[in-house]
Amino acid sequence: MHPNEALLRESYAALERGDWEAVRATLAEDFVLAVGGRNPLAGETRGRDANIARQQRLIEMLGGQPYHTEHIDTAVSGDRVYDYARVTYDLGGRPFSYTTVNVWRIEDGKLKEVRGHIFDLYAWDDLWVELAR
Numbered sequence: 001m002h003p004n005e006a007l008l009r010e011s012y013a014a015l016e017r018g019d020w021e022a023v024r025a026t027l028a029e030d031f032v033l034a035v036g037g038r039n040p041l042a043g044e045t046r047g048r049d050a051n052i053a054r055q056q057r058l059i060e061m062l063g064g065q066p067y068h069t070e071h072i073d074t075a076v077s078g079d080r081v082y083d084y085a086r087v088t089y090d091l092g093g094r095p096f097s098y099t100t101v102n103v104w105r106i107e108d109g110k111l112k113e114v115r116g117h118i119f120d121l122y123a124w125d126d127l128w129v130e131l132a133r
Contacts, residue, residue: 002076004106012069028110035116039128061131065090079106
């Protein structure tokens with residue numbers, strides 16, 4: 001496995017088990033996350049601490065339930081990792097899944113940036129608008 005893919009998978013694994021210090025260790029201090037949509041989680045979040053807080057808020061909105069990312073296909077090209085994935089949330093017995101391609105940029109052995117490209121943006125928006133109520 002390419003070291004950049006291993007870093008990405010390490011970060012996902014830490015996130016899924018709620019190990020925030022391990023997540024922090026994989027992110028650059030000025031990490032940027034950007035995802036489309038018109039919901040409370042859409043837009044751009046800048047900074048490692050702000051992004052960790054965003055993930056903690058997401059899990060809180062999910063009622064503290066864990067979620068799982070299935071990496072369907074991953075490709076590495078230079079400092080980029082392209083991750084075709086299916087994410088599944090457990091909404092108290094009502095699962096919600098979405099498919100995405102996340103384009104990650106790695107710099108100095110840290111995750112520097114991710115741009116999420118969610119396939120069904122309408123369903124994504126509906127979910128987070130509903131959970132934000």
